[in-house]
Amino acid sequence: MGSFKGHALPGSFxxxxxxxxxxxxxxxFSSRRTKSLRTSSRAAQRRLEVIEGSAVLLCSVVGMLLEQFSAQGPALQLFDSxxxxxxxxxxxxHSTMYLFFSLWAAVSLVVHSSEAAPLALDRLMxxxxxxxxxxxxxYHLHGRAPLDVHLHHLLLFCVFGLALLCLLEVFQRGNLVLELLRCALTLLQGSWFWQIGxxxxSPHGQVWDQSDHNNMMFVTMCFSWHLAVAMVIVSGIYAAVTCVVRSRLRRIPPMEMGLLKPREREPESEDEVL
Incomplete structure (x- = not known):
């Protein structure tokens, strides 16, 4: 990861x-409220989770392979005797980081493709x-330049915040506020990886003064901008999805809407919240 591409890859993920x-x-969330779209069914949501777990597992394995077998990679050699x-x-x-995300993906696949594990285990992992x-x-920054350390310390706020949010979701699954906040911080982490790169x-050959305090002030402000953009993107996607769901509801014949009303009054089971 000690290169531009090494930061762009996890950032893109x-x-x-x-x-x-x-x-x-x-x-x-919109489907659970309306009870009218197929994705609100438990089976459809499970399929989405399985697709997600498979994609994350694949990306994590690719990340580990690139870290190990790139031009300067250790090729699975930990100690040179x-x-x-x-x-x-x-x-x-970096390979260890990818390893833990691959473990989460594997656990998610087990949780959502069988009844062998409790549902909350995927959020815990x-x-x-x-x-x-x-x-x-x-503990990755010992002896690094001040600006380098500061950039990664800002990233830590995001990463530990994500860990806390996921832990809260173990007990508050289906809480839209926690879920969307996790989405925003994930976008922030991705864009900040690119910023660090x-x-x-810099692929353009620009060299930043690693000890200039003004540079540290700028990247701190830039981090706030990244957070603002991430929240705007999440809000925009949520609004767009909600509009699409509502537009589809308007196309449902009145007879079908009448049949759906009793279901809307039924209490939502925990199994529907995946």
Whole structure:
């Protein structure tokens, strides 16, 4: 990850995850309220979760392989006995980050494709994956330049915030506010990975003064801008999905709407909230 591409890759993963989660949670929430779309059914939501878990598992494995077998990767060699030193520990830390997200994806597949595990286990594992990411980054910065450290410390606010939100979702599953806030912070993390790449490993050859306090003030302000943009994007996607759902409802014949009304008054079961 010590390159522009190394930061752009996980950044792209998190950006895609943030957009996907926003669309999924907005659609599921709107569907649960109307009880009229097929995606509100338990089976359809499970299919979405299985697709998501499969995609995350694939991306995590690809990330681990790239970290291990890139040009400067350790190729699964942790310790060089000939020189008596550790080999590419930065790549190993990044591989460990991807490993935990692959474990979450595997747990999610088990949870949503069978009855072998409790439903809340996937959120608990996601919280562990984000916590592990933050834990690794926290001890990833020893001896680095001040601006480099500051950029990653800002990232830690986002990562540990995501871990806390996922832990809260273990007990408050289906809470739209928590879900959309998780989406916003995921988008923030993705865009901030890209920002770190542009600052530390600019593809245009620009060199930032790593010890200039003004640069630190700017990137702090820039972090706030990233957060604002992430919240606007999440709000826009939620509004767009809600409008689409409502427009589809208007096309339902009155006879079918009458048949749907009794179902709307039924209490929502926990199994429907995936």
């Amino acid at each position: 998190f950006l895609l995850a943030g957009v996907w989660w926003t669309v999924k949670h907005s659609l599921c 000939s020189q008596q030193r550790w080999t590419s520990l930065m790549n190993w830390q 996601l919280a562990a994956a984000f916590f592990n990411e933050g834990f690794l980054f926290l 542009f600052v530390l490993y």
